[in-house]
Amino acid sequence: MKEIVIVAIGGNSLVKENGLDSIHDQSEAVKEVVVNIVDMVQEGYNVVVTHGNGPQVGFGLRRSEIAHEIAGMSPVPLVNCGADTQGGIGYLIQQALINEFAVRGIHKNVATVITQVEVSSEDPNFKNPTKPVGSFFSQEQAEKMKKEHPEWSFVEDSGRGYRRVVPSPRPIDIVEKDAIKSLIDGGFVVVAAGGGGIAVVKAEDNTYKGVDAVIDKDFATSLLAEQIHAEILIITTGVSRVCINYGKPNQQELSKMTVDETKQYVLENHFPAGSMLPKIEASLSFLEKSGTRVIITNPESLKDAMNEQAGTHIVK
Ligand SMILES: Nc1ncnc2c1ncn2[C@@H]1O[C@H](COP(=O)(O)OP(=O)(O)O)[C@@H](O)[C@H]1O
Numbered sequence: 001m002k003e004i005v006i007v008a009i010g011g012n013s014l015v016k017e018n019g020l021d022s023i024h025d026q027s028e029a030v031k032e033v034v035v036n037i038v039d040m041v042q043e044g045y046n047v048v049v050t051h052g053n054g055p056q057v058g059f060g061l062r063r064s065e066i067a068h069e070i071a072g073m074s075p076v077p078l079v080n081c082g083a084d085t086q087g088g089i090g091y092l093i094q095q096a097l098i099n100e101f102a103v104r105g106i107h108k109n110v111a112t113v114i115t116q117v118e119v120s121s122e123d124p125n126f127k128n129p130t131k132p133v134g135s136f137f138s139q140e141q142a143e144k145m146k147k148e149h150p151e152w153s154f155v156e157d158s159g160r161g162y163r164r165v166v167p168s169p170r171p172i173d174i175v176e177k178d179a180i181k182s183l184i185d186g187g188f189v190v191v192a193a194g195g196g197g198i199a200v201v202k203a204e205d206n207t208y209k210g211v212d213a214v215i216d217k218d219f220a221t222s223l224l225a226e227q228i229h230a231e232i233l234i235i236t237t238g239v240s241r242v243c244i245n246y247g248k249p250n251q252q253e254l255s256k257m258t259v260d261e262t263k264q265y266v267l268e269n270h271f272p273a274g275s276m277l278p279k280i281e282a283s284l285s286f287l288e289k290s291g292t293r294v295i296i297t298n299p300e301s302l303k304d305a306m307n308e309q310a311g312t313h314i315v316k
């Protein structure tokens with residue numbers, strides 16, 4: 001059996017910048033990534049695709065709030081907003097993959113799996129929202145919104161502006177992992193764990209219930225990679241390489257780092273929470289548990305990164 005590669009597409013890399021948030025723009029961004037993913041399939045890898053939903057779940061939540069405020073419609077719970085993004089973005093990726101295979105004359109089955117991810121109801125992250133969602137705002141806009149909605153929390157997100165934050169518990173188990181593995185074994189290109197998965201808690205009688213949260217897709221992807229025995233984890237995001245001293249005059253791009261070097265950079269606070277830190281923590285967890293190789297890069301560098309010509313490579 002060929003190597004399983006899991007590719008996580010960042011939610012922000014599909015929106016690119018504030019203003020390019022229409023479905024048309026996101027669909028075009030998806031098509032760009034998919035070309036590179038199909039290249040990898042053609043090279044013989046078994047590819048599983050996951051994706052983020054930070055911007056998109058925030059847009060959906062805000063649409064629901066506005067519809068409630070203006071038209072009195074019932075608000076959509078955050079967990080359902082997340083499930084909606086899994087379907088919406090999964091549809092874009094699935095169709096783009098099918099179309100790209102058709103253009104190249106390749107027969108390949110593609111399926112998106114609605115994926116629930118178990119979290120603990122006792123997770124302390126429920127009381128401390130950290131996951132940035134939706135649009136970026138100026139400090140002035142964020143302060144104005146905070147006055148109007150005192151229950152909202154905001155954080156400054158990696159020098160890009162202020163964003164609302166929601167609870168983000170750690171994933172414990174991918175509920176549909178066996179279905180995903182069966183599809184991979186059956187030769188499907190699988191899209192799964194979108195938006196970090198739909199957050200659910202498990203009761204003693206083995207039933208599940210959704211909870212209002214957005215799981216970090218990097219942590220969910222790392223867990224899925226472990227559970228399906230993937231060899232390579234690729235995280236695509238808005239930058240071609242991970243940097244130390246990011247955004248400072250002495251910023252330095254990293255092409256390769258070992259697990260130990262990576263841990264040292266974490267201790268030196270080179271990676272902010274809510275953006276680069278989860279990617280790094282998820283990568284370390286994957287390498288320590290089951291994986292052989294991690295690549296962090298932007299979607300357009302995927303092919304070069306597979307040949308070690310681009311991206312940041314984290315090795316054991
Ligand atoms: N040390 C760093 N090296 C590279 N990028 C960084 C670093 N610290 C913060 N960033 C920022 O974090 C972004 C990735 O986080 P984010 O946009 O939240 O991820 P996603 O693509 O999964 O939505 C990068 O595009 C970059 O703007």
Ligand SMILES: NC(=O)OP(=O)(O)O
Binds near residue numbers: 012051053196217
């Ligand atoms: N759910 C999630 O982590 O989304 P982003 O990758 O878009 O932040």
